[in-house]
Amino acid sequence: MAKITFITSDEQRITVEGFSGSVMALAVENGIKGIDGDCGGVCSCATCHVHVAPEDVTKTGEASEIETDMLELDDHADQYSRLSCQLQISEVLDGVVLRVAK
C-alpha cells in the first residue's frame, strides 16, 4: 500500500491510497483535477504530467528514454517532471507528494 499526495493547480492537497496499477490510474479513479490520462497510460498524451517533490525523486526513480523524450517537448516540464502513468504503485512510493502540472 502507498499513500500518495496530489497538489492540484488550485492548491488543493489530496492524499489517496493505492495498492497496484499506475499513479495515473489512481488519480483518475479519484478524480484528481488536471490528470486526465487520455491515452490510458501508453505514454502518448502527456495528460498525466506531475512534478515530483524534490525530496521524493529517489522514490520515483528515473524516467525511461521514451518518457524523457515526451517530457522534453512539454512546455511545463522541469527536472522533477514525470508522466504519472509510468509510475507504478508500490510501497516504495509511500508518502510521495506530486504536484499536478495542469
Next chain:
Amino acid sequence: MKKSEIPDPFAAQRSKCGYETIDDQNDPVTMLLRHKDVRKTAHNYKTFTSEAVPGRIVVPSEVNIRDTRQIPFEVDPPKHGAYRSVLEAWFKRPNNAGYQEALTTMVSSIIEEMLAKESLEVVNEFALPLQSRALTLLLNTPFKESETWISWGTHVFRSEGEALDADKANVLYDYIERELDRAIANPSDDLYSVLMQSDFDGRKLTKEEAKGVMVLTFAGGRDTVINAVTNAIAYFADHPKSLKRLRKEPEIITNAVEEMIRYFSPLTHMGRVVTEDTQVCEHAAKADSRVSLCWASANRDENVFENPDEIVLNRKINPHVGFGFSHHNCLGATHARQILRILLKELSEKIESIDILDLKENIEQWGRFQRKVGYHKISVKFNAITP
C-alpha cells in the same frame, strides 16, 4: 498479404533521408517522415505555424475552397490556448458515464442491426451511420440530425474523384450557418448554443468563430472516424483470435485502441507553414514554404516502435502521434477514443468472426507514395457468438 494490412509506403525514404517534397496545386509540401522530426516540428509553432491563410496547412490545400478559419486548428498559441480552454470541458464530456452509456446503446444497436443482415457494406452501412449518430452526442443535438449527415455521404469536402469539391463544402457551410442562426434565435443546450454564449477574451465568441469550430468538428471527425471504424472491422475479420482475446481480457481494450490508432493513422499528415528560413532533418526549409507532419510515417518509425508493422494489441509503451502532437493535438480525441473503446468491447462480446466478401481499397497518392488509408467499400458478414 492479409486484406486488412495497411502497408507503410514511407519506410525506405524515412530511413534514407527522412523527408520528401511533393507537389500540391503548385504549393509544394515537404513531408517529414521521422517520429522525432514530426514531434519537434509540431511542437515548434513559432517557426512552423498553423495560423496561415485558412486552408493552407491542409494537404491537399483548401485555400481555393474556403475562407473560414477553423478554430482552434488554424490559430497558434497563445490565442490557440484561449480558444482551447473555452472548448476543453465540452470536448471532454465523452469521459462522463452518461455519455458512454448512450454511446454504448448506439454501438450495440447498430451491431445488432448488422447481425440480422446476410451481408453489409461497412463504410456506408456501419461506419458512416455510427460516426453520424455518435456525433449527435458530441454536439448534444437530436438523434434525427444524424439522418441529414448520413445523407451527405462519406466525403464532406471531397467528391468521389478525390478532387476538392467546393459544392460539397457549401452543403456543410450552409447547414452550419442555419444551425447557428437557429441557436442565436432559440438557444438550447447544444454545442452551437454553448459556443454562441461562450466568453472569449472579454467578449462573446463571434458567429464566424463559432462557425470555424463547427466546421472543424464536422470535417475533422468524419473520414478519420469512418476509416478507423472500418479498418477495425477489417482487422477483426482477419484476426478472429483478437476478438476472442479482447473478450477474455477486456482490460487491454484501451491499449488496443491506441495501437489501432497508431497502426491505422486515420489522418496521414497535416501541414504547417514555415515562418523563417530554417532547417529540419538537414533539409533547408524556406520562409513561406510548407512542411507536413506525416503522422502515418512517424507511427511506423522503427527507431521508436518494435515491430512497427504489426498490431500488438497490448502494446504498453506507445508514443504514437495518431491524434497529432503538442498544442494542436486532436480536439475530438476523447470522443474518438470512446467510440473505439466501446466498439471493441461490443464487438468482442457479440461477434465470433467476420467474413470479408468484397472490398475496394482507398489509396491516397502523395507524390510517388501510395498510402492505403482504408476502404472505399468493404462488404462483410458478421457472425454472432453462438451461446
